[in-house]
Amino acid sequence: MITVRTVADMKRLARAWRADKKRIGFVPTMGYLHKGHLSLVRESKKRTDVTVVSIFVNPAQFGPNEDFKKYPRDLAQDSAYLEGAGVDALFYPGTAEIYPPGYRTYVEVEGLGDRLCGKSRPGHFRGVATVVLKLFDIVGPDQAFFGAKDAQQVLIIKRMAGDLDLDVEVVTCPLVREPDGLALSSRNAYLGPEERKAALALSASLRWAEKAAGAGERDPARLVAGIRSVLEAEPLARVDYVEAVDPETLEPVAELRGGVLVALAVFIGPTRLIDNIRLNV
Numbered sequence: 495m496i497t498v499r500t501v502a503d504m505k506r507l508a509r510a511w512r513a514d515k516k517r518i519g520f521v522p523t524m525g526y527l528h529k530g531h532l533s534l535v536r537e538s539k540k541r542t543d544v545t546v547v548s549i550f551v552n553p554a555q556f557g558p559n560e561d562f563k564k565y566p567r568d569l570a571q572d573s574a575y576l577e578g579a580g581v582d583a584l585f586y587p588g589t590a591e592i593y594p595p596g597y598r599t600y601v602e603v604e605g606l607g608d609r610l611c612g613k614s615r616p617g618h619f620r621g622v623a624t625v626v627l628k629l630f631d632i633v634g635p636d637q638a639f640f641g642a643k644d645a646q647q648v649l650i651i652k653r654m655a656g657d658l659d660l661d662v663e664v665v666t667c668p669l670v671r672e673p674d675g676l677a678l679s680s681r682n683a684y685l686g687p688e689e690r691k692a693a694l695a696l697s698a699s700l701r702w703a704e705k706a707a708g709a710g711e712r713d714p715a716r717l718v719a720g721i722r723s724v725l726e727a728e729p730l731a732r733v734d735y736v737e738a739v740d741p742e743t744l745e746p747v748a749e750l751r752g753g754v755l756v757a758l759a760v761f762i763g764p765t766r767l768i769d770n771i772r773l774n775v
């Protein structure tokens with residue numbers, strides 16, 4: 495595996511691959527890798543000729559009071575995982591490589607970025623769309639792989655790719671969970687043992703919702719209230735939001751019918767975790 499630190503070198507490498515008729519797969523991440531990230535790598539390896547993974551903790555997607563500084567980082571461990579997974583190149587740029595002094599250009603995907611997580615994290619998806627567009631331009635992938643764990647993110651990236659006629663296919667990969675149900679996340683590293691147990695409330699509440707819908711519940715307000723009561727039974731949990739929305743527009747649904755995205759964000763102590771489930775009612 496080659497580790498590339500500069501935009502110019504990454505562009506050069508990708509250009510050489512393209513000249514060689516190699517199809518490029520790309521997995522953008524913020525590092526502190528886990529099996530969720532590695533499932534995206536596997537999918538990329540399956541579908542393309544060369545796989546690039548980026549690790550970049552993107553300051554533009556963190557709010558002023560969020561965890562940018564303390565976001566977990568471990569390059570040695572990440573490199574070992576990626577090497578073991580057969581990744582061809584790790585793109586690991588410094589902050590000034592992506593946002594040099596004087597940087598002023600941002601991408602806004604209107605109407606999708608201010609719902610769900612965007613409500614409690616203003617500017618978050620503007621930062622995400624901006625960095626992903628830059629990374630797409632640098633790497634020039636044929637396919638890019640994103641996890642359903644961040645359902646709103648992948649929807650926004652797909653919209654951006656369509657709206658801007660980008661020559662990249664955005665592929666959504668399934669959400670990977672721990673055996674006990676907890677969605678894998680780099681932020682799970684923040685959880686102490688009691689919090690780790692409390693965090694099971696997220697997936698448990700979604701399993702409850704799936705059962706309720708399966709048993710005939712069609713009222714989104716009752717479904718959301720039921721999810722909230724599962725979450726609120728956990729003393730360490732504080733609900734940020736729970737919503738049942740249309741998976742394409744992210745607007746709240748009036749009725750549970752067809753495909754419905756049930757998404758939530760919950761603070762476990764100081765740590766904000768997200769989870770979601772796609773119901774097919």
Ligand code: AMP
Nearest residue numbers: 523524525530640641643644669670678
């Ligand atoms: P992050 O490093 O958290 O920015 O995530 C990088 C990519 O990995 C994003 O496309 C995420 O959706 C994906 N990802 C993170 N956690 C999971 C998970 N538990 N299952 C599937 N994909 C995930």
